[in-house]
Each structure stands twice: as structure tokens, then as C-alpha cells.
Amino acid sequence: MPSDRPPFALTLPSNLHLLTLARTFVETVCRQLYSDDCFCDAIQLATHEALQNIIRHAHVGRTDAVFEIQVIPLEEGLEIRLLDEGERFDVTNVPYLDPAELRVGGRGVFLIRRLMDDVVSEPRCPHGNILRMVKLFRPAQRRHYA
Secondary structure: OEOOOOOEEEEEEOOHHHHHHHHHHHHHHHHHHEOOHHHHHHHHHHHHHHHHHHHHHHOOOOOOOEEEEEEEEEOOEEEEEEEEOOOOOOHHHOOOOOOOOOOOOOOHHHHHHHHOOEEEEEEOOOOOEEEEEEEEOOOOOOEOOO
16 A cells, blocks of 8 residues: 655656666665665666666657656555656566576566566556556565654
């Protein structure tokens, strides 16, 4: 269930050089809310992979495009929402790849699906997409956020 607080949010130009800043933002918010390293590392890596895909594939080098990161604390975990300005995209249309298959690229969505508990995309009006990624707590993880 979502918190009644507004999400932590950051908007950045679509530029691969800003991935470090985006990743630091997500890591900082996550570590302020939760102490579990594995939990925060998984969220940070999944967000990095998704943003890389947004910049390379959704925005296709458009320097005028921006993306927004929203970090939303949940009672049972954490939700990351990534809002982009790309063409319509449905993550369910990305095939599930065999990790043993030898190929260059195409591992981002596979990795995101492995790291997160729920991954869905939806259209954003008037254009663009919202990628929602949810990571749930495991029994041994403790929350600091109230």
C-alpha cells in the first residue's frame, strides 16, 4: 500500500553521463529508508539498467528529452517509477531470454525481472511511458521508515 507522503522525485535530461547522478539519488533515498544492503543494491542496479534502456532506446539520443525518477516507500517494500518521453513501450512484449544464450546486449530487462518482484509498464499521457518496478521485503529485512 502506498504511503500518504509524496514520492521522492528527480528529473534529469536524457544523457548517459547523468546515470551516475540518477543512481546516486536512488541509492541515497533507499539507504535513508532501509538498511539492508542487498535490498538497496538490487533496486539501484535495476534502476540503472532501466534508465540505460530509456536513454538508449526510448529517447534514442534525443537530448531534449527528460526522464523522471520517483521513489515511493511502500508498507511492504519500495516502488520505483520511471517516466519517459519515448514511444509507447510494453515490457510484457520483451521476451524472456535464456541467460545461458550467447549474445551481445538484451540482458537489461532480464536482469530487472530477476532483481525486482514486479515490473510493469503503462502509457503516459499525452506521450511516453511509466515503468513501475516494485521490490518487496524479505522476512529478514528491517525497515527504518515509518
